[in-house]
Amino acid sequence: MKKMGCPYGTHRVIEPKGVLPQPAQKIDNSMEIYDNEILLDVQTLNVDSASFTQIKEQAGGDLDKIKEIMTGIVSERGKHHNPVTGSGGMLIGTVAKIGEGLKGKTDLKVGDKLATLVSLSLTPLVIEEINEIRKDIDQVDIKGQAILFESGIYAVLPDDIAENLALSVLDVAGAPAQTAKLVKPGDTVVVIGGYGKSGMLCLYEAKKRAGVTGKVICVGRRKEGIDGIRDLDLADEYVVANSTNAVELMEAVKEATNGEMADVVINCVNIPNTEMGSILAAKDTGLIYFFSMATSFTKAALGAEGIGRDTTMLIGNGYTKGHAEISLQIMRESEALRKKFEELYA
């Protein structure tokens, strides 16, 4: 075996030097592991939605073309890091080998089946064969191998939740877990994009944490979308508003809160230009959690300053301690939500 590598995987960065594997152009994907690495036999890639959409378009929907593009990315970069969208995804695999240096440090054992919770955009990967492409849910079955760094996070797949369902939930695990940490009893909470995948999980956690003295408001842009989740009883109020129209969203939240506005706003949309609406939906002393990757740093910073708002605005770190457990637990607690997720995302 080789010597110890950097916990963050910088020992595998080929170019440019000095950066971490995620921003790197090219990393070393030789499958001989360092002493603090874990080798995985890969079963399924769950390609990031933005990335897979781009690849499908470039391939004109042709399956062989998709395969060609995917293997091309990996042979060029040593990882499935889409050069157009910059994003990755996650994978399901089985532990094949554990570096000597990790003995006693990890609970994993050879044969464990897990989902990686770090992006494919930083994971050394080799694709030997692409077996099946499930175009509708962005999943691709392959024969191949991957490396998990010492700092790499993962979730061992539970026995009581189907793999595809677990993968869908884990994809957005950071959002409900952060919601659980941010919402306090009695809070008024607005979830923007509330009937989306991360939105529903956030509503569930928000209602649980805000409790009977709190108020949870689901905001979505289409009435049919809202109607589709009413029977799940995830929110106290439902509001139809286009959140790119800041004033429309503010007025809607004002009405739903009797002018009080929200203590916590969780932004789960998948489109740009909702920063200002999120700020106006919150109290001056409020807190906004931007989970949406379409958030612009400058629009949020200048937006709040521009109207003299002291709002605290958090960059949606996709990781927080226990996020996998918290999100999977929702599938166990709520029969109704589990059914909805199986119907939509598995």
Added chain:
Amino acid sequence: MKKMGCPYGTHRVIEPKGVLPQPAQKIDNSMEIYDNEILLDVQTLNVDSASFTQIKEQAGGDLDKIKEIMTGIVSERGKHHNPVTGSGGMLIGTVAKIGEGLKGKTDLKVGDKLATLVSLSLTPLVIEEINEIRKDIDQVDIKGQAILFESGIYAVLPDDIAENLALSVLDVAGAPAQTAKLVKPGDTVVVIGGYGKSGMLCLYEAKKRAGVTGKVICVGRRKEGIDGIRDLDLADEYVVANSTNAVELMEAVKEATNGEMADVVINCVNIPNTEMGSILAAKDTGLIYFFSMATSFTKAALGAEGIGRDTTMLIGNGYTKGHAEISLQIMRESEALRKKFEELYA
């Protein structure tokens, strides 16, 4: 007089409808005020550094060309909102008229001299004449008028601090004020870009709040830059490191903290690609305040997730309650820092 307008100024947005004045393409800059607006006679524009650099370049340094570009922007958009950089700046002016609806609501009186603390990119402005351009410090004296909305924040200029000095300090007031709120006694604090304008103010506040049991570390990329502020005694340790090299920065902070890393990281640089270095400089449970406008939301979010870090990351809202008072107070408390600021920025 006209009727009441929206506190945020949406009543002056010409296009597109539904947005706030900041993101708007064009706003109404007629100088007849609404009942909740304040009319200002403008003396000096302090153009945002990124914006003014762009204008100077486009003009090839020619003063008449600069005037032409500036008046062109305002006549087209109704505000000094640079279409290339998207940024604005601030202004110094005197209160000329106060809307009826603000009587009893504002402490201002006609004749007060103030600096606006909301961006020029949302402030209705008319330039009648450009009198003087001070190219080196981005300040332009004009004859003209501007409107302050009801939600618009400002600072009445103090008698004991020169106007230009006050303007320079107020430009970055959010950074030291946030530092004052985030740093607790005993904290280890890293300020990246520590010998810059906002950086020095943050160091000062950090040292004051962290106290004798804390440790404040100044990070800069040039040894001469560090040496230039050593005699100000703003930090406990000084580190030369290029913060775009994440590993170099991490190792330097590791050494300066005996491997403990920072409780709070304040990012005050003016260049991109320092997100990963900031994350690695912080403890897993640490907090990062990104004041730099060159911060990328996705690089920060994916960066932390990619190495499984639970770091809390704040979007640098340029406003927080009391920010003007807190930053100006530093100029009164520290004779040495005031001299340095007069030398460099006034």
